[in-house]
Structures are given as structure tokens and as C-alpha cells.
Amino acid sequence: MIKLEPRTEPSAWLSVASPLFALAVTVALGMSLFVLLGKDALSCLQMFFVEPLKNGRALAELSLKATPLLMIGLGLSLCFRSNVWNIGAEGQFILGSIFATWVALRATPESGPSLIVALLLAGALGGALWASITAALRDRFNASEILVSLMLVYVAEQLLAYLVNGPWKDPDGYNFPQTITFLSSARIPHLVEGSRANIGLPLALLSAVTCWLFMHKSYAGYRLDVAGQAPLAARYAGFSARKALWLPILVSGALAGLAGALEVAGPDGQLTTHVPLGYGFAAIIVAFVGRLDPVGVTLSSVLMSMFFIGGELAQTRLGLPKSITGIFQGLLLFSLLTCDTLVKSRLRFTFSGPGKAVAK
Amino acid sequence: MNELILLLGSSIDSGTPLLLAALGLIINERSGVINLGAEGLMLIAAIAGFATAVATKNDLMALLAGAAAAALFAALFGLLVIWLNANQYATGLALSLFGSGFSAFVGIGYTQESVAVAARHSVLSHHFLVYLAVLLTMALSWFLFRSKAGLVLRAVGESPESAQALGYRVRLIRLAAVVCGGALVGLAGAFVSVVSTPLWVEGMIAGKGWIALALTTFATWRPGRALLGAYLFGGVTMLQLHLQGRGVNLPVELLTALPYLATILVLVLISRNPRWIAANMPTSLGKPFYPGA
Numbered sequence: 001m002i003k004l005e006p007r008t009e010p011s012a013w014l015s016v017a018s019p020l021f022a023l024a025v026t027v028a029l030g031m032s033l034f035v036l037l038g039k040d041a042l043s044c045l046q047m048f049f050v051e052p053l054k055n056g057r058a059l060a061e062l063s064l065k066a067t068p069l070l071m072i073g074l075g076l077s078l079c080f081r082s083n084v085w086n087i088g089a090e091g092q093f094i095l096g097s098i099f100a101t102w103v104a105l106r107a108t109p110e111s112g113p114s115l116i117v118a119l120l121l122a123g124a125l126g127g128a129l130w131a132s133i134t135a136a137l138r139d140r141f142n143a144s145e146i147l148v149s150l151m152l153v154y155v156a157e158q159l160l161a162y163l164v165n166g167p168w169k170d171p172d173g174y175n176f177p178q179t180i181t182f183l184s185s186a187r188i189p190h191l192v193e194g195s196r197a198n199i200g201l202p203l204a205l206l207s208a209v210t211c212w213l214f215m216h217k218s219y220a221g222y223r224l225d226v227a228g229q230a231p232l233a234a235r236y237a238g239f240s241a242r243k244a245l246w247l248p249i250l251v252s253g254a255l256a257g258l259a260g261a262l263e264v265a266g267p268d269g270q271l272t273t274h275v276p277l278g279y280g281f282a283a284i285i286v287a288f289v290g291r292l293d294p295v296g297v298t299l300s301s302v303l304m305s306m307f308f309i310g311g312e313l314a315q316t317r318l319g320l321p322k323s324i325t326g327i328f329q330g331l332l333l334f335s336l337l338t339c340d341t342l343v344k345s346r347l348r349f350t351f352s353g354p355g356k357a358v359a360k
Numbered sequence: 361m362n363e364l365i366l367l368l369g370s371s372i373d374s375g376t377p378l379l380l381a382a383l384g385l386i387i388n389e390r391s392g393v394i395n396l397g398a399e400g401l402m403l404i405a406a407i408a409g410f411a412t413a414v415a416t417k418n419d420l421m422a423l424l425a426g427a428a429a430a431a432l433f434a435a436l437f438g439l440l441v442i443w444l445n446a447n448q449y450a451t452g453l454a455l456s457l458f459g460s461g462f463s464a465f466v467g468i469g470y471t472q473e474s475v476a477v478a479a480r481h482s483v484l485s486h487h488f489l490v491y492l493a494v495l496l497t498m499a500l501s502w503f504l505f506r507s508k509a510g511l512v513l514r515a516v517g518e519s520p521e522s523a524q525a526l527g528y529r530v531r532l533i534r535l536a537a538v539v540c541g542g543a544l545v546g547l548a549g550a551f552v553s554v555v556s557t558p559l560w561v562e563g564m565i566a567g568k569g570w571i572a573l574a575l576t577t578f579a580t581w582r583p584g585r586a587l588l589g590a591y592l593f594g595g596v597t598m599l600q601l602h603l604q605g606r607g608v609n610l611p612v613e614l615l616t617a618l619p620y621l622a623t624i625l626v627l628v629l630i631s632r633n634p635r636w637i638a639a640n641m642p643t644s645l646g647k648p649f650y651p652g653a
Contacts, residue, residue, distance in 0.1 A: 085449060142634050143627040146396065146449070147574045154567050154620040162613035281457055288450060321468040323562075326461020330400075333454035337446040 019289050019296070022335035023303070029331055039318055047317070048310030048328075058309075060197040064267050065279075065305035067200040068093070068259035072283035073301050074211045075252025077292040081215070082228040082244045088134060088149025089256040090280025091156035092127035096257025097264035098160060099126025101179060101271040104264070105168065107186035115186060120203075120261050127257015128250050130156065135249040139242060145249070153280070161273055168271065178272040188266040200262040205298070207255060212294040224248060256280060278326075282308075285333045304329065367598055369486070375594025376490045377402075377548040377556065381572035382579065382586040383493075383500055384544025389576055390504060391537035392517040392644035396452025397437055399569030400459020401542055402549030405430040407463040409550025410560045413475045419554055423489065426550025427543040433459070434542020438535045445648040456569070464562045474559040487555045489547070493587075496544075500583040513537060517642035520649040530649060545569070567620060574623050578630050580640035589626075596622045 030048075031041040052062045072089045079086040100123040107115050133152060137143040164177040173180070188198045215221040227234040227244030235241065264275050286304050290297030311325030381398060388395050395401075409426030413419060437455050440446040483491065504510040513533060515523045520530045552568065553560055571593060579585035600615040608615075631637060 087453060137624070137628055141628045142631040142637070143624070144574075144577070144631065147570060147627055148624055150570050151567070151574075151620040151623050155617045158613040158617040158620075162611050165613070166611065284453055285457065321465050323461050323464035323468070326457065327465055328461075330454055330458020330461050333450070334440070334458065337440060337451050337454060338444060341444040341446060 015291065018339040019291065019300070019336055022289070022332060022339045025335040025339070026328060026332045029335075030328055033324075033327070037320070039320075044310075044314065044318070047313045048306055051313060052306045052309040056195065060195045061309060062302065062305050063197045063201045065308045066301045067204045068263055068279040069283050069286050069304050070204040070298055070301035071207055071255045071259040071262075072252070072280055073286035073290060073297040074207055074294060075248070075255035076283055076287040077290065077294070077297055078211065078215070078224070078248040079252050080228075080287055081292050082224045082248045083231070084228075084245055084248050085146045086131065086134065086149050086249055086252055087146055087284060088131075088151075088153045088280070089252065089283055090276055090278065091149065091153035092130045092253045092256035093260040093263075093280045094153075094156040094160050094276050095130040096123035096127040096260025097271060097275050098163060098260075099123050099257065100261030100264050101163075101168065104182045104186035105179065107183045109183055109185055111183075111185040113189075116188065116265075119186060119265055120258060123261020123264075124254040124258040127260060128254040130257070131249050131253025132246075135246050139245055157273075157276070160271070160276070164271055164273060170270075176272075179270050181270045182265060186265060187269060188262055196267065198262070198266050200259075200266060203258070203262070208294045208298050215294065220247075256283075277308075282329055285329050288333060289336055307332075367595075367602060371595035371598045372591055373486060373490060373594070374556065374597045375591040376487075376493050377551045377568060378572050378575060378593050379493050379497065379587055379590035380489075380548035380551065381545045381569060382575040382590055383496055383583055384541040384546075384548070385572055385576045386500070386504075386541075386579070386581050386583060386586060387513075387537050387544070388541035389645055390513055390517045390581060390642055391534045392520060392642050392647070392649070393438070393441060393534055393538055394448050394452065394646045395434070395437060395455075395538065395541065395545075396449055396573065397433075397455025397459065397569075398452075398545050398573055399565055399567065400456035400462075401430040401433055401545045402552070402565040402569045403459045403463035403563070404433055405546035405549030406553035406565060407467040407470070407560060408546075410470060410473075410475070410553040410558075411466070413554050413558070414470065414473055417475070419487075422554045423547055423550045426554070427546040430546020430549060431539050431543040434545070435535070435539050437542070438538035441648075442531050442534050442538070445650065448646050448648075460563060467560045467562060470560040471562070475554075487551075489551055489555065497583045497587045504583070514642070517644055520644050524651055530651060534649075545572070548572070571619065571623050574627055577637070577641075578626050580630075580637075581642065593619060593622065 027045070031045060034041045034044040052058050072093065076086065076089060100119045103115065103119040103122045130152060131149070134145050134149040137148050138145045161177065164179060168179045170176070170178055170180045188200060191197045191199060191201065215225070223234065223239045224244055224247065226237065227239055227241060231241065234244065259279065260275070264271050268275055282304055286297055286300045289303070290300035307325050307328050311322045311328075314320040314324055315322045381402060385395065385398060405426035408429035409422040412425035413422035416422065433455065437451060440451050441448045482488065504514060512523065512528055515526075516528065516530050516533050523533075524530050548568070549565060552565060557564070575586055575589045575593070578589045597619050600618045603610065604612055604615050
């Protein structure tokens with residue numbers, strides 16, 4: 001019979017190979033799905049993996065989607081590493097976009113770059129504040145951060161709906177739930193004239209570098225790692241358990257909020273109920289597929305935005321629902337978790353029955 | 361007075377899916393497996409049930425189809441976390457994300473449909489499942505605390521090592537618990553799309569799976585308390601709808617957010633005493649089990 005046996009040493013190359021293998025499995029499953037739906041599997045494959053890279057315009061679109069995924073994914077990696085299960089990044093993203101809108105609505109045509117800085121800081125603050133509710137309830141009352149952060153997503157959605165249907169509604173907006181279109185002085189500057197890519201991209205990459213330095217080169221990052229992997233050892237060493245909760249949650253909240261600010265004042269240019277697109281949830285997968293490491297998260301955020309763009313293309317060209325993206329994201333995480341057991345264990349072919357294996 | 365009775369009746373109706381899902385999750389968690397995929401399972405069951413209702417016009421078939429679909433995906437989840445020892449939290453999240461994408465994808469052709477189920481099985485203006493859920497609560501209570509099989513299930517959740525040493529097949533028992541639990545969660549999901557609001561809307565479960573997860577903690581993994589909690593939450597949901605209907609001078613969005621805020625409040629109240637939770641929580645909950653080690 002075949003047995004799975006824990007490996008004594010986790011194999012290093014397999015921990016890199018596992019996400020790639022998971023991707024291959026997802027692609028194979030995805031192509032079978034397209035064939036089942038009676039579509040040409042190869043042209044679908046091209047839609048997901050070639051078209052998003054084919055020219056400058058496509059790459060700019062890719063960067064617009066990868067930016068929020070990368071930022072949120074970095075924060076979540078930090079959380080998951082310290083065993084803090086913040087899965088409400090979507091809500092923190094929404095609060096970031098709300099806080100940024102508050103600043104944007106105060107812009108005048110004469111406002112300078114300082115307004116953009118204020119807008120981004122407000123977004124980060126909004127996300128961090130929303131996340132701090134989760135941290136405080138966990139810290140003070142021991143309430144599960146999984147459920148609290150998730151419930152707060154639904155609350156944030158309602159808060160957003162209230163604002164764009166009520167106090168912030170555009171009086172000339174034909175009764176649509178949306179704010180006015182932001183003045184150009186409150187819009188995120190583009191990187192180069194004529195491209196939609198904006199300064200969010202360098203900000204996200206800078207966050208990735210900072211995160212990498214923090215995780216791998218700083219004592220504080222090391223303490224978080226220990227707190228996550230061996231809470232008892234961390235306590236014995238005198239590392240603060242409260243810090244290991246608050247720091248990652250606040251950082252991830254701030255990053256998600258910043259992503260929300262960049263989204264609302266970037267490609268969207270106004271606050272609507274369609275600003276949250278599910279980046280906060282997709283970033284959970286980005287973090288895991290990226291091995292909770294900034295280098296991996298950067299790569300996986302690009303991959304995940306290809307899924308988003310491919311899904312949109314499948315919708316416009318093949319009339320397939322956009323939600324196919326969600327299926328692929330779920331499949332990818334499933335395959336990754338399965339493949340990961342190969343990293344942690346090896347297949348062993350034995351001829352003994354299960355009884356003997358237990359006796360050993 | 362009449363209005364109050366109506367409100368109570370509708371609270372029980374709207375609490376029923378929460379109760380069914382919470383019962384399923386209690387079975388799940390009593391065996392030591394936490395399934396964060398409840399929301400996804402409910403969505404999958406909701407669309408499976410609704411599609412079956414459209415095709416057959418039969419609510420029994422629809423509810424069974426929902427339960428079966430959810431049980432199938434729960435089994436997949438079970439294989440991953442029980443045999444391959446994949447992280448239960450991450451795998452559950454994957455199931456929830458997959459379920460929301462999958463149900464939206466499958467459901468795209470059903471968004472305009474609504475179905476008047478011909479053979480609706482109602483007794484005294486409540487669906488029969490409402491009564492069945494109460495019976496199930498009592499049955500599960502008896503099973504967990506009065507039957508030998510229930511004792512074994514709890515033993516597996518408390519200390520899988522000891523259960524194995526006594527000769528019980530821990531993994532098989534856990535898989536059975538995950539599949540049965542999944543079926544009940546599925547029944548809850550199908551109830552929402554077939555009985556409560558007979559139509560399909562993307563993401564229509566709207567957090568009920570997560571609220572049911574919170575309910576298991578609130579109920580300290582006891583079926584009777586889950587019933588109380590589920591009806592209480594049904595009450596909060598109905599109360600806010602009732603207030604909306606009467607045009608109370610509060611933003612609709614605040615009222616809609618009430619059940620979620622109530623969940624947070626309940627979590628805070630119940631978790632305040634970590635020792636109480638620790639005394640009630642199945643000890644091996646969420647932890648992997650290696651039979652060979």
C-alpha cells in the first residue's frame with residue numbers, strides 16, 4: 001500500500017516546486033472545465049496567460065490589479081506568519097477607500113501633491129483603525145479574529161452603501177449610488193503620460209522590499225516568526241505576545257487601507273459600491289501561494305491578477321461569467337494545499353497492512 | 361400582540377438555517393475538525409437546491425440535492441485535512457472562496473428565475489424542516505451525550521491518540537463527522553434558497569455560514585444552546601427587517617448590519633472567559649492527527 005510519511009527535513013526545492021505544481025494542476029483542471037463548456041481550451045489558456053502580458057497597455061492593466069493584491073498579500077503574510085488569522089482585509093480595504101474619499105471630496109482644483117499624500121495616509125489610517133477593532137477584541141476579550149474580522153467586512157460594506165446612498169451621494173448622479181467624480185487634483189498620478197499604470201506600483205514594490213527586510217533582517221521580524229511558530233518558546237524568551245498580535249494586524253490593515261485609497265482615487269476616480277472587487281479575499285490566496293514571503297507574494301500577485309484579467313476577457317469574448325476567476329482562485333489554493341503535503345511528507349510504498357504500521 | 365406572535369414565528373423560520381448549519385458544525389467540531397468552509401458549502405448547496413427546485417418543482421428533492429452537493433465537497437475537504445493533514449484553517453478558507461466562485465458561476469443562468477415550489481411541505485404555516493430541525497437538535501443532544509457512538513465521537517475530538525489506542529479508526533470517524541456535518545450545512549444552504557427566499561442571488565448566504573461558526577462557540581458545542589442562539593439571531597434578523605418595513609428613522613444599512621454586529625457582540629461576551637471556552641472546546645480542534653506517530 002501507499003503511505004504518506006512525514007519528512008524529517010522539509011525539502012527546499014519542493015517548497016518552491018509545490019506552488020508551480022499546484023499551478024499546473026489548476027491549469028489542467030481549468031482547461032478541462034473550458035472543454036466541458038465547449039470552448040477552445042488553448043485560446044482560453046492564451047486569454048489567461050498570454051494576453052495580460054502582450055503589450056504595454058495590457059501590462060499597465062496587470063499592474064493596476066497586481067498592486068492591491070501585492071500590498072494586501074504582504075500584510076496578510078505578516079499576519080499568517082505570526083498565526084494571526086486576519087481574513088477581513090476586504091473590510092480594511094473598504095475603510096481605506098472611504099477615508100481616502102473623505103480627503104478627496106475636500107480637494108480644490110488648486111490642491112497640490114500634498115493632498116495626494118494626505119489621501120494615501122488617510123487610507124492607511126482607515127484600514128489600520130478598522131483592523132484595530134479586530135485586534136482590540138482579540139486582545140481584550142479573546143474573541144476569534146477570524147470571525148470578527150470577517151463580520152467587519154459585512155459591516156464595512158453596509159457603511160460604504162450608506163455613504164454613497166446618503167451623505168456622499170452625487171446630486172447630479174441620476175440617483176446612482178456613487179460620489180462625484182474626483183477632481184484631477186485628487187487623482188493618483190500616472191507613472192508615465194498616456195499609461196494607466198500609476199504610482200501605486202512603485203509603492204507596492206517598496207512595501208515588498210521593506211517587508212522582506214523586516215521579515216528576514218530585523219530582530220522584530222524574527223520575534224514575530226517565533227511567536228507564530230512556537231508561541232511557548234516566544235513566551236519563554238520574553239517576546240511580547242501582544243505585540244505579535246497588534247503589529248501584524250495594524251500593518252496589514254494599513255496596507256489594505258492604502259490599497260483601497262489607491263483604488264478609489266486611481267482607476268475608479270469615485271467611490272461606488274463597486275470599488276471592492278474581492279481583492280481582500282483573493283490576497284489570502286496570494287499570500288499562501290507566495291509562501292508568506294515577499295518575493296513569492298510579488299510573483300503570486302502577478303499570477304492572480306492574470307486570473308482576474310483572464311476572467312474579464314472570458315466574460316467579454318466568450319460570454320462566460322466573470323466568477324470563473326473565483327473558481328480558479330479556489331482551485332489554486334486547494335491544489336497548493338494538497339501539493340504542500342508532498343513537501344512535508346514523502347510517499348512510501350509498503351507491503352504491510354495498516355496494523356503493522358501502527359505497531360511500529 | 362398578533363404582530364409579536366408573527367415576529368416570533370418568522371424569527372424561528374429565519375433562525376432555522378442557522379440552527380441546521382450550527383448543528384452540522386457541532387458534529388464537525390466535536391470530532392476535532394473545524395470547517396471554515398461552511399459559507400462556501402452553504403452557497404454550493406443553495407444553488408444546487410435551487411437548480412433542482414427549478415427542474416423538479418419539488419422542495420424535498422431540492423433540499424436533498426443541496427445536502428448531497430455540500431456533503432460531496434465536505435468529503436473533499438475531509439480528505440485534504442484528515443488524510444493529507446492540510447492546514448484546516450487554510451483549507452476551509454479555500455473551500456469558502458471556491459464555493460462563492462463556483463456557485464456564482466453555476467448560478468448565472470438562474471438569476472432571473474424564481475420558483476414557486478409546487479409541493480411545499482408546510483405544517484401550520486411553517487415548513488416541515490423547521491420542526492425537523494428541532495427534532496434534530498434533541499436527537500443530536502441525545503446522540504452526543506447519551507449514546508456510545510456519541511461518546512466515541514467526542515473522544516476522537518478530545519484525544520485522538522487515546523481513541524486510536526482504544527482501537528477506534530480516528531480518521532474514518534472524523535471523515536464521517538465531516539460528511540454528516542457538511543450535509544446538514546448543505547441542508548441549511550438549500551433551505552435559504554428553496555424555502556426562505558425561493559430565488560438565487562449571487563452570495564445570497566450573506567455570512568450565515570460564518571455566523572453559524574460563531575454560534576458553535578456561543579453554544580459551547582451543545583445542540584440545545586445552538587437552538588437558543590439560532591432563534592435569537594433569527595430574531596435579530598427579523599426585528600431589523602420589521603423595523604425597515606415600518607420605516608423607522610434609522611439608515612437601512614445600519615439595520616442590515618445589525619446581525620453582523622450582534623455576532624461580534626456575542627463573540628466578545630462568550631470569549632471573555634478563556635477558561636470557560638477551554639473547558640468546553642474539543643481539545644484537538646483544528647490540530648492535525650498523525651496516526652503513525
